Amino acid sequence: MNRRRFVTALGAGGAVVLAGCTQGTDGSDEPTEIDTSTDVATGTGTEPTGDPASVVETFLTAAAAGDRERAIELLHSDHPMHPDNVENDTEFRLDTDIGSVERVRTDVETQAATAEDASSITGTDWVFEDGELATLLDGRDAVIVSARPASGSPAYRSLVATDDGAWRILWQGIETGSASDPPALHPRIVDEVTFADDGRSAEVRFAGSAPEGLVTVRSTVAGDEVSAESPAETGSLAVDLDPDGDEVAVTATVDGERRPVYRQRTGTMRIVDEIRVRVPDDENNPWGTTARVVLADFESDGSLRAEATRSGGENTIEPAGAANYVVVQIDAEGDELVVTLTEDGGSEEVHRERVSP
16 A cells, blocks of 8 residues: 555545535434445355444544544544554544534445445545455445435445444545536636756746736746736746745736736745646546646645635645645636645645646
């Protein structure tokens, strides 16, 4: 297992409930609905204790209540977020800013679930290596349980498998419903940024469709700054950089307002290595189009937040220095990613970039 990779999954949308991001109930008096009649034979010929639907319900209520110990008890020993499967100095954490979940409706939607069945659950393709899930399920019983708080949203799908004779959660994904139309994208200003091999300069190339208006490119450490009133006509601007580490920041006039449109750190200050956009093979994939923000090797005990300004997708990982990527859902027609680092009581934007499939 790649221990460092699994730390990142704490911030992944498919594992959001593992960070305790469940919603409060609507206060209705409708009773909990749990499918307790499921009869699933075990691969070992021994009936497992408990029932998978109850395990999921208990996990959700424990996560909402911030009961870390109880939530961990319900994780499969091979779950990527199980404390035994992450960095030794990284705790399994539950979000403390969550509402209560008093009632949960559950249903066993797939019995005798296979790895292929489980692949439809959000996040499995990101946290399990090729063939790993099939290996984990070999010789075990598994079911897929859907769950929804009485409030109606969000909904979860869980892969529950036998572990030493008991049902335990091997993975859980959050379902995403249809959203309202996203806000329009601002005109693209920056087309590409290239860096000299010696790290002493950067060239910012502008999009041919960039609108008229003041554009400023600056290096925050070296202190170099250049501007242009017609970026499309100018074509590109270059700034000097501190070769040991610098930051390229681009500010432009967009729709009559000055706003940041690009930011990237270099050298020893580098936080983001690259951003990879992934379009799902299945158009019904609930996670949709995603961007994987690949992180550089840096030290930080703080938290790192990646946000897609158009789709509204966001994920936070902690500690930031223990992860090597974070996945964010983005709009399929293009989006803007902003990465913010919070440490020592302060927050600062460390990366901003337009992305598209």
